[in-house]
Each structure stands twice: as structure tokens, then as C-alpha cells.
Amino acid sequence: MAPDAVLPTDSPAAAVPAPRQHIRLTSHPGQGSAGAPTIRWGAADPIERGPVVGTTTHRSQRNVIGTHSGSYGVYRALAVAAGNLERGHRADLTDTSPTDVVGPHPQWADADRIVSIDPWGATVASVYAAQIAQGYDIRPTIAVTKAHIDLPEIRQAMAFLRLRPDGRVLLDNGSAVVTKVALEPVWWLPGVARRFNVSEGELRRTLFEETGGMYPELVTRSDIEVFLPPIGGQTLYIFGDPRDLANPEVTLTARIHDECNGSDVFGSDICTCRPYLTHAIEECIQGAQQGGVGLIAYSRKEGRALGEVTKFLVYNARKRQVGGDSADKYFLRTECVAGVQDMRFQELMPDVLHWLGVKKIHRLVSMSNDKYDAITGSGIEVGERIKIPDALVPADARVEIEAKIAAGYFTDGSVPTESDLAGVKGRGLD
Numbered sequence: 001m002a003p004d005a006v007l008p009t010d011s012p013a014a015a016v017p018a019p020r021q022h023i024r025l026t027s028h029p030g031q032g033s034a035g036a037p038t039i040r041w042g043a044a045d046p047i048e049r050g051p052v053v054g055t056t057t058h059r060s061q062r063n064v065i066g067t068h069s070g071s072y073g074v075y076r077a078l079a080v081a082a083g084n085l086e087r088g089h090r091a092d093l094t095d096t097s098p099t100d101v102v103g104p105h106p107q108w109a110d111a112d113r114i115v116s117i118d119p120w121g122a123t124v125a126s127v128y129a130a131q132i133a134q135g136y137d138i139r140p141t142i143a144v145t146k147a148h149i150d151l152p153e154i155r156q157a158m159a160f161l162r163l164r165p166d167g168r169v170l171l172d173n174g175s176a177v178v179t180k181v182a183l184e185p186v187w188w189l190p191g192v193a194r195r196f197n198v199s200e201g202e203l204r205r206t207l208f209e210e211t212g213g214m215y216p217e218l219v220t221r222s223d224i225e226v227f228l229p230p231i232g233g234q235t236l237y238i239f240g241d242p243r244d245l246a247n248p249e250v251t252l253t254a255r256i257h258d259e260c261n262g263s264d265v266f267g268s269d270i271c272t273c274r275p276y277l278t279h280a281i282e283e284c285i286q287g288a289q290q291g292g293v294g295l296i297a298y299s300r301k302e303g304r305a306l307g308e309v310t311k312f313l314v315y316n317a318r319k320r321q322v323g324g325d326s327a328d329k330y331f332l333r334t335e336c337v338a339g340v341q342d343m344r345f346q347e348l349m350p351d352v353l354h355w356l357g358v359k360k361i362h363r364l365v366s367m368s369n370d371k372y373d374a375i376t377g378s379g380i381e382v383g384e385r386i387k388i389p390d391a392l393v394p395a396d397a398r399v400e401i402e403a404k405i406a407a408g409y410f411t412d413g414s415v416p417t418e419s420d421l422a423g424v425k426g427r428g429l430d
């Protein structure tokens with residue numbers, strides 16, 4: 001059997017897989033083959049830009065490296081391997097279209113302004129309807145829906161009369177009405193390389209090597225510029241009218257939040273993540289009630305993008321070190337275990353703001369200078385910066401917050417000295 005014949009071809013009859021003995025090392029046909037649409041990243045017209053085709057079913061249609069759903073693509077593979085999912089399943093996109101229209105904004109037509117999201121990812125079913133009808137397997141990388149969110153901290157803010165229901169943004173039962181958006185990463189490699197000031201070749205080679213050689217096309221197919229990386233994406237929660245996000249006259253309250261499962265979901269008290277997040281939601285609700293709009297942009301970058309295993313190892317190292325957990329050793333302990341203090345790299349973060357058309361954030365609920373610098377450096381104006389209220393910092397999270405303030409995080413109070421930091425102690429392991 002020829003290697004080319006071992007994966008399903010484009011003929012409908014081939015949708016039923018044959019038993020396979022061979023594995024193709026690359027998932028693309030040779031250069032110049034018919035079928036794969038050209039991507040002209042940054043083109044204003046979606047047809048001229050061309051659809052992102054990451055299907056694993058029709059090899060000849062593919063114009064990207066990698067596939068859809070980020071890390072969940074691995075579960076899809078398991079489902080196929082286990083026989084639970086038919087290889088070549090085509091998504092039925094009936095009634096899945098966005099509840100709210102986002103864009104197009106002028107930023108979408110600037111190749112270097114957005115390099116890690118497909119601006120047309122939410123509307124592929126309509127803008128590429130003709131290509132889909134021709135048999136192209138084009139899938140959305142963005143979905144937009146409506147939800148009610150119900151948080152104990154918001155009920156508490158209502159009990160203390162800091163928030164009042166208005167029947168629009170905040171309901172009598174304590175639920176907040178939101179538009180939420182899920183986005184999968186779509187990287188245009190030349191633009192991503194420029195953001196990090198490395199050559200595209202260097203970026204491709206390092207991605208290839210550091211994923212254990214997972215995507216050979218990174219180094220063998222320089223003509224394919226778009227990569228769907230196997231990483232987590234982002235979720236947006238919008239309070240008020242999403243169209244107002246692009247209007248700099250409407251006051252925008254925003255927090256860019258990086259995932260922290262331990263605190264965000266389980267209330268672990270070693271950091272300020274959930275209290276800061278829920279405080280930001282309170283600020284967003286208040287802002288939307290006063291005629292503004294609120295935005296929480298939540299990125300799946302667990303534990304400073306180091307992952308939870310590394311994070312928990314650092315917790316132990318912090319609490320077992322001589323002298324116990326102290327703010328002056330906070331960053332050092334992370335660096336000892338991970339080799340770096342942080343791997344979140346905010347360079348790509350502003351893309352989602354440009355996708356939304358944001359030009360100005362009037363109230364940024366964040367103390368992080370990395371985030372502030374990335375946002376303003378990308379051309380978005382920032383007005384006021386809102387720090388976490390002192391009363392919301394859990395006792396054991398003092399170590400983290402004081403270390404961050406000493407390292408230059410935004411504060412309107414005093415910056416602790418080295419000896420102050422040595423005196424800020426966290427709880428022991430017992």
C-alpha cells in the first residue's frame with residue numbers, strides 16, 4: 001500500500017477507514033497540490049484572506065500545521081482510537097452561529113496587529129459558506145454565546161449593597177447576564193516570531209524540538225505559515241453590549257486574568273487570583289450598570305504557564321526552605337524549580353483586545369506591569385489601574401502580593417524594602 005493511501009482521501013467513499021499499517025510522517029501532500037486554500041494573513045476581505053483549514057479528514061485541503069481544539073485534539077484522537085468517534089466526522093453547524101456580532105474591525109486587516117487568533121474564526125459558517133458547500137471542512141475557532149453567571153462574591157456584594165440588581169446586567173436572584181466567547185489559538189508564525197523578536201526559522205525549529213518533534217512540518221514546510229498549537233485558549237466574559245467594546249467613548253472596565261485553578265475554582269488561599277477575579281467581575285458589573293461595558297479575558301495559562309505540577313512543587317519548596325515561606329524568596333523558589341519566574345509572555349495577549357476592536361481601557365483591573373506594558377505597547381490606551389483591595393488579600397497570599405509589589409507591580413501604596421519582604425511570612429505545610 002502506498003503511504004499516501006493510508007489516510008482517508010477526499011473521496012466520500014474513503015470516509016470509512018481501512019485498517020492501517022503505515023503512518024505518514026507529514027500530514028500534508030506535497031507542495032503545489034490542488035485543494036488547499038491559500039491564507040493571506042491580514043487581508044481585509046475574508047475570501048481574499050482565505051479560510052483556515054485544519055481538518056484531519058481531508059489532507060489535501062489542509063493549509064495549517066496542527067489541528068483544531070488545542071490540547072483537546074488529543075482527546076479527539078483517543079475517541080477515534082477507542083472507536084467512540086467516527087474518523088472524519090463533520091460538524092453540523094446548524095444554529096451554532098454567534099449570538100452577538102464582533103467586528104469586522106480595522107485591526108483585523110493589520111497582519112501584525114492580530115497574530116494568534118483567526119479574526120474570522122467565529123463566522124466561518126457564513127463567510128466561507130460557499131467553500132463549505134464545495135466540501136471544504138472548515139471549522140470555527142471562536143464561539144460566542146450568552147450565559148448567566150452566579151457567584152457567591154457577587155451575592156455578598158449585593159448583601160453589602162455595593163451592587164444592586166437592575167434587571168439588565170444583574171438580576172434580582174444574583175445572576176449576572178453575560179456574553180461569553182471561547183477562542184482557540186491560531187498562530188501566524190511570521191507574526192508570532194516578530195512579537196518575540198526571533199527569526200521565524202528559529203521559532204519553528206524550537207517549537208519542533210521542544211515538543212519532542214511533534215510537528216515535523218514546522219521545519220519541513222516553511223510555505224505553511226499558520227499553526228494551530230496544542231495549548232489552551234481563552235474565554236471572554238462581557239458585561240453589557242459587546243459592540244461598546246470598540247467604542248472608546250464608552251467606559252471599559254477590563255481584567256486580563258491568567259488561569260489559576262487552585263484559587264479560581266477551589267478557593268486555595270495561597271494567592272490572590274480568585275479574589276482579584278471576583279473583584280474585577282464586581283467592577284465590570286458596576287461599570288456596565290453605569291452605562292459602560294465590562295470585560296474579563298481569561299487565558300488558560302495555568303501557574304504562569306508552567307503548569308500545576310511545577311506550581312505545587314514550588315509551593316512545597318517555598319514552605320520547606322530554611323526560614324519558611326517568605327516574600328523575599330518568592331520569585332527565587334519559582335526560578336529554582338522552573339528555570340524562569342514566569343512563562344506567560346504577554347506578547348500575544350493584546351490580540352484578543354484588537355479582535356474586539358478595543359482602543360481604550362478606561363479602568364484596567366490589574367497590577368501586572370507585563371500586562372500593562374503589552375496592552376499599551378500594542379497601541380491601546382489605558383486610563384486608571386485598579387489594584388486588589390487590601391481586605392481581599394488572603395493571609396497566606398501576602399507573600400505573593402508583597403513580592404510582586406516589590407518587583408514593580410502597580411500599587412498606590414508604599415513599596416516594601418528587602419528587609420520588609422523578609423518579614424512577610426506565609427503558613428507552613430503543617
Ligand SMILES: [Zn+2]
Pocket residue numbers: 260263264271272273274
Ligand atoms: Zn493563583
